[in-house]
Amino acid sequence: MRNKSFLKDLYSIIAFVVSGALCAGLIFLLYEKNENTLGFETTLKNLTTIFIGVSGFLSAILMVFLATSAMTLKSNKAKIIDKISKTTQKMHNFRSIAEIMFNSNIWLPGLKDYIEKEFAELSYFDVKEFYKGKSKLAIEFLQETHHYGETENIYLELKSLLMTSPKEKHIPENINYPVFYNNNIIDKWVEHKSGSGLWYVFGYKYGAYKDSINLEAIFERHQEKILTLANTIDxxxxxxxxxxxVFFAKLWEHLTKDVIPKLYQFQSQMQRKTPRLVRYLYIIFLLLMVFGVLLPLIYLMIDFSTWAIIVGYSIVISTIFYIAVTFHDFLSKEVNQ
Known part of the structure; x- marks a missing residue:
C-alpha cells in the first residue's frame, strides 16, 4: 500500500514538473515565434478573444461547482453541528450520572480519602499509560497493595468521565458541562475506552464487586434522577x-459503544478541512481567471506587452495539460480517502 501511495505521489510530482517544463517551453517558443515571425502578434491578438471565451466558460463551470460545493459543505456542517449538540447533551447526562455516583456513598469507607490524598495527582489516563513511563505515580499505584476490593481503578475511571481536559487532576465542586467537549479529552476517552471498565464490572463481575460497590447507598431521589437521565439519553x-x-451494565455499554464513539466521529468531521478536490479545483479556477481571462483582458484594453498574453497562454495550456494527466489519479485518491 505504501509503495502504491509513493508511486501515485511520484506520478503527481512528475506531472507537475512536466507541466512546468511545458509552460517554460511554450513561453520560449511563443516568444521566439513572436520575435521572428512578422504578424504573429496580430495572430495572438485575434486569438485572444476566443482564448478569453474558453477560459471564461471553464471558469464559470468551476465557479458554479465551487459555489454548489460550498453550499453543500455548509449544509453538512449544520447537520453535523446538530448531531454534535444532541450527542453532547447525551454525554452531559452520562456525566451527571457519573457525578452522582462519584459523590455518593457507594464506595468502601476510606477509598475516597486514599485516592484523593495518596494519589491526588494521578488520573485514570496516567494509569492506563503507565508503560510510557511519564508518571512515576502511576507505577507506584499499580505496585501498591490495595485494600478496597479492586475498586480503585473503577473510582479513577468514573472520575475520568468528569474531566474536561486530560491534564485535569482535581474535579471541581461544580462540574463543567461545556457547549462542545475538547477534542483532547474525547481522544482520551476513546483511546482508553472510558466506561468499559464500569460496563465490565456491572455486566460480568458484579458478584465479586457487590460488597465493594453498594448501589443501595445512593439516595432514592438520586436513583430516580439517574433513571430519568437514562431515559433522556435513550x-x-x-x-x-x-x-x-443490569441497568448500569446497559448504561455504561451504551456510553462505550455508542455515545463516546459518535461524539468522536462527529467532532472529527467538524475538524475536517475543505475537501482536497474543492481546493484543487479552486486553484485551477484561480489560474484560469487570472491568466486566461483577466490578463488577456488587460492586454486588450491597454495594449499591454505581448509578454502578458504569451505567459497567459502558456500557463493556461500547461494547467489544462496537468489537469488532463492528474485528474483521474486525484479523483481516485479522493474516493479512497
Missing amino acids: GELFENSSFNE
Whole structure:
C-alpha cells in the first residue's frame, strides 16, 4: 500500500514538473515565434478573444461547482453541528450520572480519602499509560497493595468521565458541562475506552464487586434522577429499567459503544478541512481567471506587452495539460480517502 501511495505521489510530482517544463517551453517558443515571425502578434491578438471565451466558460463551470460545493459543505456542517449538540447533551447526562455516583456513598469507607490524598495527582489516563513511563505515580499505584476490593481503578475511571481536559487532576465542586467537549479529552476517552471498565464490572463481575460497590447507598431521589437521565439519553433502551447492576451494565455499554464513539466521529468531521478536490479545483479556477481571462483582458484594453498574453497562454495550456494527466489519479485518491 505504501509503495502504491509513493508511486501515485511520484506520478503527481512528475506531472507537475512536466507541466512546468511545458509552460517554460511554450513561453520560449511563443516568444521566439513572436520575435521572428512578422504578424504573429496580430495572430495572438485575434486569438485572444476566443482564448478569453474558453477560459471564461471553464471558469464559470468551476465557479458554479465551487459555489454548489460550498453550499453543500455548509449544509453538512449544520447537520453535523446538530448531531454534535444532541450527542453532547447525551454525554452531559452520562456525566451527571457519573457525578452522582462519584459523590455518593457507594464506595468502601476510606477509598475516597486514599485516592484523593495518596494519589491526588494521578488520573485514570496516567494509569492506563503507565508503560510510557511519564508518571512515576502511576507505577507506584499499580505496585501498591490495595485494600478496597479492586475498586480503585473503577473510582479513577468514573472520575475520568468528569474531566474536561486530560491534564485535569482535581474535579471541581461544580462540574463543567461545556457547549462542545475538547477534542483532547474525547481522544482520551476513546483511546482508553472510558466506561468499559464500569460496563465490565456491572455486566460480568458484579458478584465479586457487590460488597465493594453498594448501589443501595445512593439516595432514592438520586436513583430516580439517574433513571430519568437514562431515559433522556435513550427512552427506548432504558424504558422500564430498574435500578440495579443490569441497568448500569446497559448504561455504561451504551456510553462505550455508542455515545463516546459518535461524539468522536462527529467532532472529527467538524475538524475536517475543505475537501482536497474543492481546493484543487479552486486553484485551477484561480489560474484560469487570472491568466486566461483577466490578463488577456488587460492586454486588450491597454495594449499591454505581448509578454502578458504569451505567459497567459502558456500557463493556461500547461494547467489544462496537468489537469488532463492528474485528474483521474486525484479523483481516485479522493474516493479512497
